[in-house]
Amino acid sequence: MSKILVMYYSRTGNTQLIAEAIFKTVEGDKSIKSLKEIADGEIASYSLIFAGFPVHSHSVPPVVTEFLKAMPQGKKVAFFSTYGSLKGSPLSREALENATVLAAGAHVLGTFSCRGRVSPQDLDILMRSPEHKAWTEMAVSASTHPDESDLADARDFAVRILTLAAQD
Numbered sequence: 001m002s003k004i005l006v007m008y009y010s011r012t013g014n015t016q017l018i019a020e021a022i023f024k025t026v027e028g029d030k031s032i033k034s035l036k037e038i039a040d041g042e043i044a045s046y047s048l049i050f051a052g053f054p055v056h057s058h059s060v061p062p063v064v065t066e067f068l069k070a071m072p073q074g075k076k077v078a079f080f081s082t083y084g085s086l087k088g089s090p091l092s093r094e095a096l097e098n099a100t101v102l103a104a105g106a107h108v109l110g111t112f113s114c115r116g117r118v119s120p121q122d123l124d125i126l127m128r129s130p131e132h133k134a135w136t137e138m139a140v141s142a143s144t145h146p147d148e149s150d151l152a153d154a155r156d157f158a159v160r161i162l163t164l165a166a167q168d
């Protein structure tokens, strides 16, 4: 009997919204937990793990890094992320590639990402630094994400992953 975990780290709620859409799509013995709710050694008991995080500084947030590094060999995983950059930018893909490298040895079934609103407080702070100004002006257009279309894409992703996990 498969046991599924949807794990997320989310500072401002975007990644949590995606996690909840995935969780609702998954059927059976399932749990949804934020990173801090996961006990030591707990991940060993799941047969499939969806793990989600926001892109921070072009990569995986440091707190999530340890979780990914501890992923058991052969564990079936699927990664999802949200990011402020424009859709399709190489940087947003790189974070998911980094996650795959960090979880070396895990069986990565697939990845999903979508844009996520950057909070007004974070935009204000970034706008003040000249090196981040251009990025911040671009990131303003993420303010409506995740939207309904992103959530629908996340649900499709969950279905695809479940199909792949069942075939393995």
Ligand SMILES: Cc1cc2nc3c(=O)[nH]c(=O)nc-3n(C[C@H](O)[C@H](O)[C@H](O)COP(=O)(O)O)c2cc1C
Pocket (backbone or CB within 6 Å): 009, 010, 011, 012, 013, 014, 015, 016, 053, 054, 055, 056, 057, 058, 059, 082, 083, 084, 085, 086, 091, 092, 115, 116, 117, 118, 119, 122
């Ligand atoms: C400290 C910090 C660093 C960020 N760095 C990036 C980045 O390098 N690239 C990017 O596309 N978005 C970046 N963002 C935007 C977030 O990835 C985006 O808003 C995400 O949806 C936030 O997810 P959350 O609400 O789950 O925390 C950053 C946000 C913060 C607060």
